[in-house]
Amino acid sequence: MDNQNIINHLGENRADYENSVVPPIYQSSIFCFDSVDDLRQNLKRELEVPFYTRGVNPTVTTLRRKIAALEKTEDALIFGSGSGAIAAAVMNSVQAGDHVVCVQKPYSWTGKLLGNYLSKYKVEVSFIDGKSIDNFENAIQPNTKLFYLETPNSVTFELQDLRAVAELAKKKGIRTICDNSYSSPIYQNPSEYGIDIVCHSASKYIGGHSDVVAGILCASSEVVNSIFANEFMTIGSIISPNDAWLLLRGLRTLPMRIKQSHETTVKVIDWLSSHPKVEKINYPFLESFPQLELAKKQMRGCGGLFSMEINANSIEEIETFCNSLNHFLIACSWGGYESLLFPTCALFDSANYNQTALSWKLIRFYIGFEDHQIIIDDFSQAFNKI
Numbered sequence: 001m002d003n004q005n006i007i008n009h010l011g012e013n014r015a016d017y018e019n020s021v022v023p024p025i026y027q028s029s030i031f032c033f034d035s036v037d038d039l040r041q042n043l044k045r046e047l048e049v050p051f052y053t054r055g056v057n058p059t060v061t062t063l064r065r066k067i068a069a070l071e072k073t074e075d076a077l078i079f080g081s082g083s084g085a086i087a088a089a090v091m092n093s094v095q096a097g098d099h100v101v102c103v104q105k106p107y108s109w110t111g112k113l114l115g116n117y118l119s120k121y122k123v124e125v126s127f128i129d130g131k132s133i134d135n136f137e138n139a140i141q142p143n144t145k146l147f148y149l150e151t152p153n154s155v156t157f158e159l160q161d162l163r164a165v166a167e168l169a170k171k172k173g174i175r176t177i178c179d180n181s182y183s184s185p186i187y188q189n190p191s192e193y194g195i196d197i198v199c200h201s202a203s204k205y206i207g208g209h210s211d212v213v214a215g216i217l218c219a220s221s222e223v224v225n226s227i228f229a230n231e232f233m234t235i236g237s238i239i240s241p242n243d244a245w246l247l248l249r250g251l252r253t254l255p256m257r258i259k260q261s262h263e264t265t266v267k268v269i270d271w272l273s274s275h276p277k278v279e280k281i282n283y284p285f286l287e288s289f290p291q292l293e294l295a296k297k298q299m300r301g302c303g304g305l306f307s308m309e310i311n312a313n314s315i316e317e318i319e320t321f322c323n324s325l326n327h328f329l330i331a332c333s334w335g336g337y338e339s340l341l342f343p344t345c346a347l348f349d350s351a352n353y354n355q356t357a358l359s360w361k362l363i364r365f366y367i368g369f370e371d372h373q374i375i376i377d378d379f380s381q382a383f384n385k386i
């Protein structure tokens with residue numbers, strides 16, 4: 001089934017709700033049964049039949065079916081945040097005494113989970129440069145149970161070769177998780193290369209309107225059943241039916257939104273590349289990107305997120321440049337309709353984010369749906385201020 005057909009129709013049982021074209025929000029915590037035996041029989045199918053909304057809710061199930069199909073996996077689970085989905089996937093994959101190999105510079109709170117929190121449960125983690133498959137091979141210990149990937153990452157966009165890493169992992173009996181938030185299911189499907197669990201922050205492209213925090217995990221039925229019966233139901237980081245409905249609404253336009261962002265971003269980067277005050281641009285589909293070939297092999301596009309270092313003499317100049325941009329909001333996240341910027345130099349004073357190894361000159365940009373010429377003119381006038 002093609003993506004837009006999945007998005008428009010899969011998982012929608014319109015006859016069940018008065019042929020309403022748009023599914024209703026099932027704002028109910030509980031679902032009742034015809035008889036005790038009906039209850040008894042349905043409790044055996046807790047991942048299929050609505051019983052209690054911490055487990056299964058029909059609005060969420062419609063979303064779940066679509067997401068699994070878009071990621072080409074057997075099933076999926078929807079969470080109240082991307083971090084909730086990632087934590088459930090990781091915690092399901094390891095136990096005390098195990099070892100994890102994780103790529104350098106994962107998303108900040110993924111780094112906290114793996115680098116700080118898991119040691120409490122006697123799980124050891126090695127952070128490696130994931131650009132080379134040899135680094136994965138060399139980091140493997142007898143107790144290695146998990147490879148954690150993020151390709152590309154969401155600040156400097158280093159890639160891992162999904163096929164090579166999945167092949168190595170399968171040979172050694174190691175599970176693989178990949179954070180696919182940067183590409184969305186439209187531009188990359190890690191399961192096609194043999195990755196076991198695919199995670200997303202749905203707060204980014206999938207929601208697409210900067211109004212929902214949510215997460216997604218996609219995997220085989222076996223893995224999803226295990227995570228459902230353990231981490232999902234015990235930790236309870238679920239999405240509300242109302243937020244699931246907003247994600248369904250966002251999903252309808254996901255392919256055209258990410259394509260629009262990609263096309264504008266390519267034009268903007270093309271202009272930036274020849275600007276004398278630009279030192280370096282990071283974007284996987286840029287001709288000068290060191291892993292361009294791999295990017296083109298496993299990704300179908302890039303979307304609107306890139307970062308660059310500019311020729312500034314001080315943090316003050318970086319701040320002046322950022323503050324001078326009129327069409328960018330200064331905020332975290334990305335994937336919505338509005339252009340955003342986030343400078344690394346804002347991280348250094350914070351307790352939770354100051355571990356960064358990134359240059360103070362680095363600024364991350366997300367290009368929304370503004371016309372490319374408006375963005376270019378905005379960059380042009382801001383460069384003139386420094």
Ligand SMILES: *Cc1c(COP(=O)(O)O)cnc(C)c1O
Pocket residue numbers: 081082083084107153154179181182200201202203204213214215
């Ligand atoms: C935002 C983000 C997350 C965390 O998702 P939340 O929905 O904010 O919990 C995880 N990974 C990446 C790459 C992200 O950008």
